Amino acid sequence: MPTVELKGITNYICRGVNLAIENGELLVLLGRTGAGKTTLLNVIAGLAPYKGSVTFDGVEVDSLPARKRKVGYLFQDFCLFPHLNVQENIAFGLRAKGLSKSDVFRRVDELLSSFKLQHLADRYPNKGLSGGEKQRVALARALAPWPEVLLLDEPFNSLDLRTAKHLRMELKRIQRSFHITTVYVTHNQREVSEMGDRIAVIHKGRVEQIGTYGEVFFAPKSKSVSSLLGSPNIFHCKSFTPLTSGIAQVKLNGISLVVPYDGCPIEKVAISPWNIYVSRQKPPGPEINRLRGIILSVRRTSPIVNVKVKCGNETLNIELQEEQWDDLELQAGNMVFVILPLRWIEVKRGE
Amino acid sequence: MKKRKSSTFWWGVLPVVGFLALWEVIARRGLISGHLLLPPFSVVIREFFDLTSSGLLLENFEASLLRIVIGFCAGSVTGILFGIIMGWKEILRRTFSPIIALLYPIPALGWLPLLMLWIGINEMLPIAIIFICSFFPVLYNTITGIRQVNKKVVDAARTLGASERYILFHVFLPLALPNIFTGLQLEAGMAWRVVIAAEMVAIPTGIGALMMKAESLIRVDIIIVCLMILSFMCLVFERLFIYLEGKLTSKWK
Numbered sequence: 224m225p226t227v228e229l230k231g232i233t234n235y236i237c238r239g240v241n242l243a244i245e246n247g248e249l250l251v252l253l254g255r256t257g258a259g260k261t262t263l264l265n266v267i268a269g270l271a272p273y274k275g276s277v278t279f280d281g282v283e284v285d286s287l288p289a290r291k292r293k294v295g296y297l298f299q300d301f302c303l304f305p306h307l308n309v310q311e312n313i314a315f316g317l318r319a320k321g322l323s324k325s326d327v328f329r330r331v332d333e334l335l336s337s338f339k340l341q342h343l344a345d346r347y348p349n350k351g352l353s354g355g356e357k358q359r360v361a362l363a364r365a366l367a368p369w370p371e372v373l374l375l376d377e378p379f380n381s382l383d384l385r386t387a388k389h390l391r392m393e394l395k396r397i398q399r400s401f402h403i404t405t406v407y408v409t410h411n412q413r414e415v416s417e418m419g420d421r422i423a424v425i426h427k428g429r430v431e432q433i434g435t436y437g438e439v440f441f442a443p444k445s446k447s448v449s450s451l452l453g454s455p456n457i458f459h460c461k462s463f464t465p466l467t468s469g470i471a472q473v474k475l476n477g478i479s480l481v482v483p484y485d486g487c488p489i490e491k492v493a494i495s496p497w498n499i500y501v502s503r504q505k506p507p508g509p510e511i512n513r514l515r516g517i518i519l520s521v522r523r524t525s526p527i528v529n530v531k532v533k534c535g536n537e538t539l540n541i542e543l544q545e546e547q548w549d550d551l552e553l554q555a556g557n558m559v560f561v562i563l564p565l566r567w568i569e570v571k572r573g574e
Numbered sequence: 575m576k577k578r579k580s581s582t583f584w585w586g587v588l589p590v591v592g593f594l595a596l597w598e599v600i601a602r603r604g605l606i607s608g609h610l611l612l613p614p615f616s617v618v619i620r621e622f623f624d625l626t627s628s629g630l631l632l633e634n635f636e637a638s639l640l641r642i643v644i645g646f647c648a649g650s651v652t653g654i655l656f657g658i659i660m661g662w663k664e665i666l667r668r669t670f671s672p673i674i675a676l677l678y679p680i681p682a683l684g685w686l687p688l689l690m691l692w693i694g695i696n697e698m699l700p701i702a703i704i705f706i707c708s709f710f711p712v713l714y715n716t717i718t719g720i721r722q723v724n725k726k727v728v729d730a731a732r733t734l735g736a737s738e739r740y741i742l743f744h745v746f747l748p749l750a751l752p753n754i755f756t757g758l759q760l761e762a763g764m765a766w767r768v769v770i771a772a773e774m775v776a777i778p779t780g781i782g783a784l785m786m787k788a789e790s791l792i793r794v795d796i797i798i799v800c801l802m803i804l805s806f807m808c809l810v811f812e813r814l815f816i817y818l819e820g821k822l823t824s825k826w827k
Binding site: 270291293296300364 | 726727730735744
């Protein structure tokens, strides 16, 4: 799979974008609506006009039309062909390329079984396919003609949270198994930590910051990047003690946490506001990463509620869904228990 | 479900039967003044069989049908072809739209005097009128159908490696079918109305011409037979296209 490089991409939205996506990498483009993320995907696919150059493995593809770029594109609203059933949708690209009937049949059959769509093969998109099923069909269709680059434009937007989460994991597994260079567009910061090898934050048609999730998460270069990442809770580590099997205990300002540990010194730890749980009662189980605190303030920005909780000398920024918060029946000044799940804690290694 | 369907059918049939019965009673009893101009329904039916057995009705019906089939097919096919090209290629649509916008509002029968001078009074005249009557609406509906295809679906086809021609035949055309059929449905009935009118004015054969002859002989029963045939054929043509559309698009629509 090729390395994709964008050099000086300029058009009606993009303003001199330079970006390199490594072979087999999953790069997440994060940005607000209208920032230019989808336009960048369209530039790579050859669907939008631009100045500058796009190369696949060093070879310029600027003069190639979309159909010759070997790009698989998963659109935001799937864009399945309504007049074709599931297997015909998957076969579309193969037939368009003039493959023999037997080759088409073999490839479609392979994809139907790997995406668990055999039972839906004869069904039409508008006749009883769920959002998740449509998404799987669209992905199978995009992958059918053996693309070298996969472009995903907010593919889980229209799905409920649980289905979206499940499909994100499935997509990641597929991306790994196909080892396909992938660009994933989202405006949802929650998806970033789950999906990408690296993230590029796009703001007003420019790449504001690019790096691994940890790099961007711990050192946002600007306010816009920080706010896009949901203003994570970042704490300086005072000391740490390695425990067993890849975990260490870190002492922060008046609290201690158990965090992932890979043998390198720990400089900072962080957790996103939406990855912290709140409970009225003392949670069951060992008292690891379960802190007692007092609610300092509550701010409703429907459908989210921002809660500040003081634990030790640290203030935690927590984001809850409105209905979750209402079920808790809490207010400022109440004592609460907060839980910081180990798997959502990010660690910045020191020198 | 079956029971509900059959009851809906009878609710549709009953008013018609009631109307025919009322007509029969009023005409037989002479309940309205000038009742000679309204023959009973049974007389009209008898006249229908008489005209059929004498071959007069069939001869005129065939003449009208042939004109409609030729004119409607030519007008529709040309309308669809131009519609596809104009819907597909923006530059052609922009170029020809003003001309078509100027010509479209002219009613098909409005062309009759001009065509009588240009073509003369012969078989080509009603065919040309039906051609015009079918061409513009089918053209408009085809252009609309092609232009309504979701641009992103077309982009999806492009990224899947499809050429523009492949996209035209495998994406644009199938997705424009419902619109094309709407145009055909409307115009199939309209073609019958127009041909009858043209035959009444200028052509000596056909259902319209038969009506004019009946009028001069004050044969109201024959006129009503012709009107019933016109009504029936409009209905048949419209239903035919509804059926064809259903066959081609109901699987996915």
